[in-house]
Amino acid sequence: MADSIYIELSMDHRRCDELFSAAENQVHRGDWIDAEKSLRDFLDATLRHFEVEETFLFPAFEARTGQAMGPTRIMHLEHQQMRVLFKDLGQDIERRDRGHYLGSSETLLTLLQQHNLKEEQVLYPLSDRALAGEVPELLQRMRAGGPPRP
Amino acid sequence: MATAALSLEQAPPISVPLRFFLTAPLFGITAALVLLALGTGAWTTRWSAGALAVTHLMTLGFLAMVMIGALMQMLPVVAGAPVARVRAVSRVVHVLLSLGTLALAGGFLSGKVPVLRLALVLLALAFIVFIGAAAGSLVRARAAAVTVRGMRYSVTALAVTVCMGLLLGSGLAWHWPLAVPELTALHLFWGLLGWVGLLVIGVGFQVVPMFQTTPPYPRIMTSHLTRLIFVTLLLWSPAKWFAGHSLLVHDSAATLASLLGLGYALFAAATLALQRRRRREMPDITVRFWRIGMASLLAGAVLGWAGLWESKAASTSLEFTWGILAIFGFGVSVINGMLYKIVPFLVWVHLQANPGGRGKLPNMKEIVPDRRAGIQFWLHLSALLLLAGAAWMPRLLAYPAAVALGSSNLFLWANLTGAYRLYARILASGISR
Structure with missing residues (x-):
């Protein structure tokens, strides 16, 4: 199969989705110790995904299309909104506040999924088209040079 | 681009x-x-x-x-x-x-x-x-997006529905002689199985896996179902129009209509099967509304098949039940369920973007509490059952059904305006700060 930003990053979304649900299910069951670990795994994977996009994909897209104020700006803004919710989830786990965690995770899930929807429906296909020739090399840099884990 | x-x-x-x-x-x-x-x-x-x-x-x-x-x-x-x-x-x-x-x-x-x-x-x-x-x-x-295709078919079907509706209405308002039963059949099929149904399927392919955390729909279904339904509606329409002319045309119309039922039954069955495999263990109000919607769709398809092949005209009760299942059981349930995702999220997201939104903001479940949505869910389900019952026993159930329908909508309105009032309050407090 040809290299594609769409396939690569959509698959990463699905991987993050799995980790998100694991953490939420454990909180739902009151399984706090496991939940702490699952949330950490989810946050690691997701923050890494954000950084890969913000370090490699967005600048390449902006450089090629000349749209620094376009779709990438919104995607960046939503990353920031999610980072705030990540903090809430961490606090809720520390406080063992099940009700608040489930409310925050519902909000995060919705924000995350509509964000993924926009990326998968609009931004990734546009990027594959706009960056055409550069895609294989860009993907390689994304895989190899992903920033170190936080 | x-x-x-x-x-x-x-x-x-x-x-x-x-x-x-x-x-x-x-x-x-x-x-x-x-x-x-x-x-x-x-x-x-x-x-x-x-x-x-x-x-x-x-x-x-x-x-x-x-x-x-x-x-x-x-x-x-x-x-x-x-x-x-x-x-x-x-x-x-x-x-x-x-x-x-x-x-x-x-x-x-x-x-x-x-x-x-x-x-x-x-x-x-x-x-x-x-x-x-x-x-x-x-x-x-x-063009590539599955959902966009569903939306295009759906809006086209809306245009057909509106034309038929205007024609029927003009017949009443200006006393034109029209083939009312045939036109009505076209009007309601294009409306319910075109405009409403195709939008739900097209959007559902996208939002059910993402927001209800299920596996994806089978590829063969997402690539073909909306187109097949749309084409079947196109073929069915002239057959229905000329059904009186010969037995062969009549039977073709009936066959095409059963195929439409099959298409929707497949979507409903697939959705219910996927929902059983959802990743989240936490109960989800939208999923519950969609289950009623899909069950109604299946029941409607079965009733439709039963009614189609009966030689005599379908009974009034059967016709009412079909309409209630399609409009209220399917359409209203699915939409009501979606509102509980869309409205709290819109309130949350717009609070984020406003100056009043700084500081600790309510999350979605604080914007519309689960308990309140849950009460409305039961009112909605009672309304559906009572309406379907009233189709068969109007003397016993006409009033209870009306009361249940009213209470469910009143409660929905209270839940949605509650979310909006919270939004307005936080915004106002932010501005005065």
């Missing part, structure tokens, strides 16, 4: 979708009041003034009202193609659709021709503006 790329920024202001969402339950309440006023009188035949008024209060005032608001919101997000002049379009369409629907119901109930004529003009204008705006956006949208 440039327009599509820019579009992610142009999510419309919160007033655009909310005006439609907050109005819809008011039409549900109006329908309940009409049912209360008429008692068993509404249930004599599906052609009665009361039945026609209530049907259109629900299909235009509730279903189309929310679907139009949701499309205004979703077109930029899912299709990457915002609606041009979205504020003005939504304001105009909202007013015309609201007044037109009230006038239509009033025209049916009063039998006054001028009221009916006014309704037809208002509704024609509402749909010309909306379909024009939506088509402009859908033409520019990326």
Whole structure:
């Protein structure tokens, strides 16, 4: 199969989705110790995904299309909104506040999924088209040079 | 490409979708009041003034009202193609659709021709503006997306539905001789199995796996189902129109109609199967509403098959039950469930973007508490069962059904306006700070 930003990053979304649900299910069951670990795994994977996009994909897209104020700006803004919710989830786990965690995770899930929807429906296909020739090399840099884990 | 790329920024202001969402339950309440006023009188035949008024209060005032608001919101997000002049379009369409629907119901109930004529003009204008705006956006949208295809078929089906509806209405208002039974069949199939059904399927392919955390729909289904249903509707229409001419044409129409039922039954079965495999263990109110919707779709398909192949005309009770399953059991359930995701999220996201939104903000479950949505869920389910029951036992159940329908919509309205009031309060406190 040809290299594609769409396939690569959509698959990463699905991987993050799995980790998100694991953490939420454990909180739902009151399984706090496991939940702490699952949330950490989810946050690691997701923050890494954000950084890969913000370090490699967005600048390449902006450089090629000349749209620094376009779709990438919104995607960046939503990353920031999610980072705030990540903090809430961490606090809720520390406080063992099940009700608040489930409310925050519902909000995060919705924000995350509509964000993924926009990326998968609009931004990734546009990027594959706009960056055409550069895609294989860009993907390689994304895989190899992903920033170190936080 | 440039327009599509820019579009992610142009999510419309919160007033655009909310005006439609907050109005819809008011039409549900109006329908309940009409049912209360008429008692068993509404249930004599599906052609009665009361039945026609209530049907259109629900299909235009509730279903189309929310679907139009949701499309205004979703077109930029899912299709990457915002609606041009979205504020003005939504304001105009909202007013015309609201007044037109009230006038239509009033025209049916009063039998006054001028009221009916006014309704037809208002509704024609509402749909010309909306379909024009939506088509402009859908033409520019990326063709590849499964959901965009569903939306295109759906809006095309809406155009057919509206034309048939206007024709039927003009027949009443200007006393034209029309083939009313055939036109009505076309009007309601294009409306329910085209406009409503194809939008639910097209959007469902996308949102069920993502927001209800299920595995994806089978590829073969997402690539072909909406097109097959649309083409079947196209083939069925002339067959139905000429069904009286020969037995062969009549049977072709019946076969095509059963295929439509099969298409929807497959979608419902797939959705229910996927929901059983959802990743989240936490109960989800939207999933529960969708389960009722899909069960109604399956029941409707079975009833449809049973009714189709009966030689004599389907009984009044059977016809009522089919309509209730399709409009209320399927359409209203699915839409009601979606509102509990869309409205709290819109409130949350718009609070984020406002100066009053700094500091600790309520999350979605604080914006619409689960308990309150849960109560409305049970009211909705009771309304569905009582309405279906009233189709068979109007004397016993006509009033309880009307009361349940009214309470469910009142509660929905309270839940949605509660979310909006919270939004307005936080915004005001932020500005005064």
